[in-house]
Amino acid sequence: MSGAELAGTAAGLYARGWLEGTAGNLSVRLSGDSALITASGVSKGRITAADVVEVGIADSRPVREGAPRPSAETTIHTALYRLSPGSHAVVHAHPPYATAIAILSARRGADTVTFTDLEIIKGLGLTDPSKVVVPVFENHAHVPAIADDVTERLTADAPPVMLIGNHGATTWGPTLEIARNRMECLEALCQLTLLVDRTAA
Ligand SMILES: CSC[C@@H](O)[C@@H](O)C(=O)COP(=O)(O)O
Numbered sequence: 109m110s111g112a113e114l115a116g117t118a119a120g121l122y123a124r125g126w127l128e129g130t131a132g133n134l135s136v137r138l139s140g141d142s143a144l145i146t147a148s149g150v151s152k153g154r155i156t157a158a159d160v161v162e163v164g165i166a167d168s169r170p171v172r173e174g175a176p177r178p179s180a181e182t183t184i185h186t187a188l189y190r191l192s193p194g195s196h197a198v199v200h201a202h203p204p205y206a207t208a209i210a211i212l213s214a215r216r217g218a219d220t221v222t223f224t225d226l227e228i229i230k231g232l233g234l235t236d237p238s239k240v241v242v243p244v245f246e247n248h249a250h251v252p253a254i255a256d257d258v259t260e261r262l263t264a265d266a267p268p269v270m271l272i273g274n275h276g277a278t279t280w281g282p283t284l285e286i287a288r289n290r291m292e293c294l295e296a297l298c299q300l301t302l303l304v305d306r307t308a309a
């Protein structure tokens with residue numbers, strides 16, 4: 109897995125309007141103990157292989173001196189890699205419908221959103237695709253506090269998708285393509301829910 113592949117996937121999500129401004133971050137696991145993640149504060153629509161940083165999964169810090177500043181959300185990515193050894197990619201984006209559901213959930217004080225009986229749930233790779241309970245995390249200004257909540261709340265068999273209240277969505281999986289597909293499925297679930305008013309939060 110290379111920085112060029114991360115940049116290509118990021119450009120595709122940017123083109124869909126899911127990474128507005130400098131929003132979003134993507135990473136891939138390089139080995140058991142490090143990951144390649146997008147640099148912070150750059151447009152993911154035009155990043156290149158030079159705009160990625162190798163960080164330690166244990167400490168979330170750049171492996172090499174002089175590297176660009178890694179994503180502000182690095183601690184969330186590394187928390188997910190520690191939680192889920194079979195996961196090799198994490199995608200964070202601000203897709204409009206998922207973000208709208210995240211905003212509505214935060215307003216209601218809901219810490220989960222439940223989707224039931226929608227075919228697209230199958231795209232999340234769950235054992236039982238009849239229902240998915242998606243966790244909603246508080247959007248702490250101090251990002252490591254979100255990562256701490258992830259570590260505290262999620263188990264290794266949690267669905268590979270989460271929302272961050274008033275903010276956006278994060279998905280993960282065994283490959284970058286699968287993590288990206290899961291983001292598309294989560295966005296579709298949120299869009300359908302808002303279209304037909306089936307919100308079960
Ligand atoms: C454009 S502001 C969004 C950021 O605060 C953050 O949520 C985000 O998605 C991108 O952060 P980054 O540090 O560039 O990886």
Ligand SMILES: [Zn+2]
Pocket residue numbers: 131132200201202275276
């Ligand atoms: Zn974000």
